[in-house]
Amino acid sequence: MANTPYPQSYYAASANPVPPRPALQGEVETDICVIGAGYTGLSSALFLLENGFKVTVVEAAKVGFGASGRNGGQIVNSYSRDIDVIERTVGPREAQLLGAMAFEGGRIIRERVAKYNIQCDLKDGGVFAAITPKQMAHLESQKRLWERYGHTQLELMDQKRIREVVACDSYIGGMLDMSGGHIHPLNLALGEAAAVESLGGVIYEQTPAIRIERGANPVVHTPQGKIRAKYIIVAGNAYLGNLVPELASKSMPCGTQVITTEPLSDELARTLLPQDYCVEDCNYLLDYYRLTGDKRLIFGGGVVYGARDPANIEAIIRPKMLKAFPQLKDVKIDYAWTGNFLLTLSRLPQVGRIGDNIYYSQGCSGHGVTYTHLAGKVLAEALRGQAERFDAFAGLPHYPFPGGQLLRVPFSAMGAWYYSLRDRLGF
Incomplete structure (x- = not known):
């Protein structure tokens, strides 16, 4: 076998x-x-x-x-489409039920870790990082939305404040969710x-x-x-x-790529992410990163529709990492891999x-x-x-991909290209 x-x-x-x-x-x-x-x-x-x-x-x-x-090992609340989309899709009773559940998964993880003494490097704190004013306005709206459903462990961060938690010059602000966090998945x-x-x-x-x-x-x-x-x-x-x-x-399997550096010195790791929070940016095709328990940087991003394995993962992701942290230019990459998630049209x-x-x-x-x-x-x-x-x-509601399984990959890739272009142009 x-x-x-x-x-x-x-x-x-x-x-x-x-x-x-x-x-x-x-x-x-x-x-x-x-x-x-x-x-x-x-x-x-x-x-x-x-x-x-x-x-x-x-x-x-x-x-x-x-x-x-x-996966990237990040505990991120809500769903891939947020509660406001659900509110527009279903009736008020169902929206209330689904909204109330949007923050339950992270609590379940912490309960499991505590009850069964699971050793998985659990750390609290997750950052959503805004690159454009439009993304920052979205985070302000998201904070109000989540607080309407009782989720209050949130802090909006201006440019000065986000520099205190992540050493990246690309961000104009962000939102910290202390009920977010990260684990060894x-x-x-x-x-x-x-x-x-x-x-x-x-x-x-x-x-x-x-x-x-x-x-x-x-x-x-x-x-x-x-x-x-x-x-x-x-x-x-x-x-x-x-x-x-x-x-x-x-549904459609999609691949995302992840790299992991060699162990960093305590000083360098502390410089990059002083509070050891995990980070994801607000782009449609987002980048995400965090430190491991042994002080490596895990950095992921990109999507391959149809879940093909790229020939050179490091060549795809390392430039993204260096754009965020140019100070890592001489750091060796020890691991690079891909993994599949399942995308639905909605x-x-x-x-x-x-x-x-x-x-x-x-x-x-x-x-x-x-x-x-x-x-x-x-x-x-x-x-x-x-x-x-x-x-x-x-x-x-759930829908088949337009064109069936044959065309779901090119159609989805075209949609992603459109939204990533909007991200780059700041729309």
Whole structure:
């Protein structure tokens, strides 16, 4: 059987030790089969186990192999499209429900880290950095919007104040969210997997779901076994493939690139980010960066539509890093990798049920670290018969990409080019 290792990322190189998790051999029965051991699947499994369900997780590669173990590691609140877009899309009751949930994912992460003693370099504080006056005005509006939904840990920063937290000359201001922050994302996933197992959950690695046999008692087929379940949660996101065709038609995997420097001196690291906050700018195709626990700079950005792996990641991202921090021109890059996230046309997550017993959540559109933890709770609530919050997400409109799967990549790339041009011209 094929063995799929982690990509050669900084996260894989610095991952906490884990026990071996063998592939499924034979047939098992469970209450709920979760497909995918990323954040959505692990969060769902944890909430379900805490409520007395028997849960089995199948993972095609290794825990956190996909976006959960490759992302920028930033805890960012709300959704890829903010609450004001949701307010214009759905009715006031649903908007209130979805708005109230927009800040819950970060709290769930912190609760998990504390409850299960997960070692993942958790740090508080995230900065949204404005490059243009229009972006600064947007942050002012965003602060008012978030405060309307009870989120008050926010500080607007002028040019002098943002220079105190990030040594980059490009920014005219920003907003600090102290309920934001950053983590070692793979170690968070590994800690959550250990928590799943501590509650009696079972995780099979190197066990791709190759077919779902639908019906009153669905069966997940794997290369060397099958799982009979009462319910299935599909949590494969950008790595799901065509297992569920009706989900693949309304989403598109996209790649983002990340580099990690060699360890920096304490003095240099403190100069770049004195308070150790993470940062993302406000461009449509944004850059994001932070320090690791061992004082490396992680810098990411760019989008490859259709999730192709670029030939030279460092050549794409290093110039962006040096534009922000020219003082790093002589610093060596130790790691460079790409990872896929799942984009929806609306840039809002897709949540729903297929038939009576297959539940899914997908399409975080680049905003997955916090949302996926919330999604796990919402899916677990629905399986316990409390579907109000699930229904609020399920009611969001979702559309297939224009031109179908053949044209979704060029159409999306054209749209991104338009918005990135607006960013460069300051519109």
